[in-house]
Amino acid sequence: MLHCALLLLSPLLQAEAPPPYGYAPPEDLPETLTAIAADGGAELVEYGHSPEGRPLLALTFGRSTAPGRPEVLLVGNLDGARLGATEVLVGLCRRFAESGSPLLDAATVHVVPLANPDAAARAFRGADPWRGGPVDEDHDGLMDEDGPTDLDGDGLALWLKVPDPVGRWRTDERDPRALVEADAAAGEAGGFRRLREGDDRDGDREYGEDPPGGEDLDANFPHRWPQYRPEGGPYPLSAPEARALADFVLAHRHLALVVVLDDDDAFEKVPKGADRVDRDATRPLQDDREVLVVWSKRFRDLREADAGEGRPALPAPRGGADERGRFGEWAYFQAGVPVIESALWSPPLDRAPESAPELEKDAPDELKLLRWNDVAYDGAGFRTWRRLDHPSLGPVEVGGWLPLVLDNPPASDLPRLTALWGDFLDDLSGDFATLEWVDVETTPLGSGVFEARATLVNRGLLATTSAMGVRSRRPLPVRVVLELPQGGELLAGRRLQSVERLEGLGGHREFRWVYRLPESGAAALRATSQCAGEAIAELEAER
Amino acid sequence: MNLLLLLLSLAPPAPAAAAPQEAGGVWHPRVEIAWNRYYPYEGLLDIEARLAEAWPEFVELRDIGESWEGRPLRLLVLTDRRTGPAEDKPAMWVDGNVHGNEVQGGEAALYLAWWLLEHQDNPRAKALLETRTFYVLPSQNPDGRDHWFDTAATAHSSRSGVRPYDDDRDGLLDEDPPNDLDGDGEITMMRKQVPLGEGTHRLDPDDPRILLPADADHPGDWILLGSEGVDDDGDGRINEDDVGGYDMNRNWPADWQPRYLQYGAGDYPFSFPETAAIGKFLIEHPNVAAVQSFHNAGGMILRGPGAEYVKYPRSDVRVYDRLGKEGEAILPFYRYMVIHADLYTVHGGFVTWTYEGLGIFSFTNELWAPQQYYGKDREGSGGWFARNTKDQLQFVDDLLLGEAYSDWKPYHHPLYGDVEIGGFKRQHGRVAPSFMIEEMCHRNAMFCIRHAEEIADVSFSRVETEDLGDGLWRVTAVLRNDRTMPSRSAMAAEHEIGAPDVVRFVGDGVTVLTGGVLRDAFRPERLELPVRRPERILLRSGVPGHGVVRLSWIVEGAAGAPFRLEYEADKADDTAFEGVLGGTDDAQGD
């Protein structure tokens, strides 16, 4: 509360403090979501527990029993340190509860603001956001015996700058804080090693290489699972949080879209499409990519429109999406649901104090980040190097980026980010696949025999099933049934048919039947689907 | 220089048991079991209970989980507990019947336990239970097993468990299984006579039970209509959504791939209660050093890889080859094969996971080879299942007096009209006939025993201390493994699976200055210095099969100062050596 008040009073007068300033403690989340659910008619679902006993929570908005009603899942912060994603998703929940959304008229929306509460709780305190049981990262038969440690008593385990004639890091002359990698090809010499703050408790001359925990929730999913990497866990979905999230997705058979706000990004720049997929696929199928491209453009337009009147545009998130075993990839390549993966925010590289001299374009990012830090936080996001007498390394320096600073937006950006995503989600309401019967024609052939022709069309932007869904065979096909009255007889055609996929924006399929009707009663067509609604057409019978 | 001899501790004496049959005289086993029949799951549990009751010091039963329908996964833990608890010994895991219809693995697994117990007068059997543990799970899939016994089935059906699955993707579960139309308790085949020239087959003039393909000279007047059944759900297809519809032997985490790439895979690894329970047990028991999983049929001793995604290290392949070749001698008509190269591609298989994921030397045996019907190769009798119908019928007629075959009988089918229903029953083709079960069990048990005997057995075979003057000593130790398997598979070493072997130097009045693995027996300075402290040396590759590892330390201490060398490994017995600097010949090891 205090944080929020300060923020409102003085957002532009002076630089704010870096995250977690202005962020809600993750421990408050259950209470917050409970209150939103109570106020806004949402349903709070506890879909599992973390190993440390924290509830895994989803808020469901707009539940309805309408047949074929699509569902959308918004998931945030699998990493743990991506507290900004959690904040934005909680903000969206508030927005849904307080003012609704066209999206809720079209779809049921599930929001999981925090997929990794154990790690988030640590991240908020400035500790490494580890989760899960012990892992022997350095393969010495000992578990978690050499994690980063606070040596200078500031409560944080940051970085060590260690003089070393063969070290490959150097101090950049333009900013004494900047420790950058020496480019040997450009004739630069190093002079320092860069180590995690720690005291090498296992005596192997590595620092902080076997910290507590070590499994990465977002490397623990079965698509491209990193089988022999410690962060992958002993088997896919070994992490209870990952298993619970996967089960949540598999249990919701009407999912038409999953949005992931975490540390990977495949939305700012949509990856190239592929014609086919295999076990190691990383690119979406071409047909599925087209929708992502439309949405990505729409999102960037909204972001641009949000800028102006003296406020710069929100920075675009950077970072690829090449980590193995990710949730987002699994949801697309195995569950077969279209996925938007966004990293939400990255520190901008083009902000600098007015007094700062120009930097060459190819200057190291570290310099640009330090300048942004000076503008955004008055330099407070970086702990300036200070001398430390290290127990085994001798005189070194300790300092570096504070946790959370590079991965989370300033608290003052959170309302704008929330509004941006809220507007984007509002606009999705017209995009879902929608079935409709057109060109329905019944021709009497005599003696109570009729021929019916009808075309089933999809009016939405999304296909009835993603191309990957068709390939994975997990989503069920659209079912078309010719319903004949008692005493009717099918003479040609199939009573029951499956349509794997109708493409977006007019994808269609024509059907024909010949049947005999009894004295009274009429035939009807019924098309049912998982997330494209239902379409019924009466077949006129004029003898 | 003093040579210290290592004295092995003596195990307590074995219990008195009746003389086994092989020793001559009349044999009275403690537990009488009929090995000429297959048992429903209740029967397997009963055998486990009787063994546990008769051999309390050797058998412990542990429920490690439950099947989908709530049957216990009851593990028989077999070891001589008087020489140490089960978990302290390197172990072999033996299971069967992950495919519900492949029932004989259950009997084969329990036969191994029974035979070892009843032969405790045999020094090799006795030594095995003193130094090793067997974890025996007769059925990975008791629901599928009982479904095969209890309902109309074929030799091939009930491979899955019974958790409902929507095979035909119509939103309904298990709604169109095969139907026992003629009510004989079996699912056999349907055939129909059609006008001459419209058929694909004709009757064999020598034996009208047999259909021969029609050809230009012999027009057909019969057609085949598949397995006995009707279109229960009215979707225009027959028998397309049977009970279950998955394959638990595609649900393990190594190279697991989803259903569109691997039939039957399940939602994700360990998505079934059975595989989850077994996986948890194996992950929590790093002492398991050998795995045998029983399937049917075809007569095979299989090892991975199941797919081309991984290469097996050469030194491990040598271990596999040696055991596999020995198996071919023990098991006539069985061939030692590589799953993906010689059979077919399997993603997410069990023995591929236990080796590739856990570093355990693992085999799948496909019990029962069609050549065994006549004890020799006959033309066309090869393949995984018997294919030569004539030969098979002759066997059924001559040796089973026609049992295991259901003669063709007329039936009026709702869609096809007048048809005939008949063919081989489920007891034929994949499981050994009753009179041959015991031999099948015994030979496979002996293969398991050979596998278990070759689990690494590591000891300090030689320890020397050399006085370097001024209170400095060189301590040199030789760790020797007398078995075929290394204490850590090369696969485990390469991919850092489990913990590396560790050798510790412990001595209160002794300071270790340096130490490491000695790479040259004749040049004491060729020490590979460890990254970490020399009091705790990691052996990443363990101790090789039929090989040694030499270690050497330079230490500081007074003559006569005691020290202790400790060796620890996931998959070999821990061992230690106690001596003194400049020690005498009677220094004790344990």
Ligand SMILES: [Zn+2]
């Ligand atoms: Zn099998």
